[in-house]
Amino acid sequence: MAVEAELKIPNATAKRIPLYYRYLRTLAESNVERIKSQEFSQLIQIPSATIRRDFSHFGELGRSGYGYDVSYLIEVFGHILNTQVKKPLAVVGAGDLGKALAKNNFRRNDNLQIEAIFDNNPEIIGTMVNGIEVQSVKDFSKVIKAKGITTAISTVPSKYSQDAVNHMVEAGITAILNFAPGRVTVPDNVKVQYIDLTTELQTLIYFDENFSSNHQFNFSNQ
């Protein structure tokens, strides 16, 4: 992630920034101008010491007794997340999940936009999803180059995942969000992040059943 490369901040901190940013935007929309780390901690269920430590990587963002200026934090994190720059995305696999993602199309994030969706099933190619035409994977390389896309979301079933990922990498994709749980192999210059809902749910249930109800646990640390 560019965040780590530029500022050399810990991986776990980098992973929490999008979460901080999202909640701060919600606070700003509710006209909250400043917030203390304790209050923010309550809101996002991350220990306040972790929040203070994370924020400290970006300089003096708050003042003791005053808290943090919400709009300033949004500016800082927004810059870090490069929200000013639009990030075009491709989805590979226009099945149930791929279509659902394209329909939602990151409504709450102005800079993230699915601009192309691909499949290899002739019956699906040419259909429309939320105003985007499903294109053949054969055209993947041409389309992503024309649109300047370097990030893709893979929603093909696990057994086809490696093939699909190879194709994406050959075409020049350098960041892949993979919804199929099976691990794929990629060159060192390519990042893959997995979203495995089953594991997330099992972890949640484990903590629910093994810790007291007021125990705060932090998935985003993982």
Ligand SMILES: NC(=O)c1ccc[n+]([C@@H]2O[C@H](COP(=O)([O-])OP(=O)(O)OC[C@H]3O[C@@H](n4cnc5c(N)ncnc54)[C@H](O)[C@@H]3O)[C@@H](O)[C@H]2O)c1
């Ligand atoms: N549907 C969900 O709610 C959901 C939720 C979480 C994770 N997942 C995971 O996401 C993956 C996709 O799930 P789904 O329900 O959308 O499946 P799906 O079968 O509805 O869709 C998969 C699509 O991928 C296409 N495809 C297959 N190989 C391809 C290739 N090489 N290139 C391009 N397209 C290709 C298929 O033609 C199909 O349209 C699975 O691994 C699943 O476990 C699904």
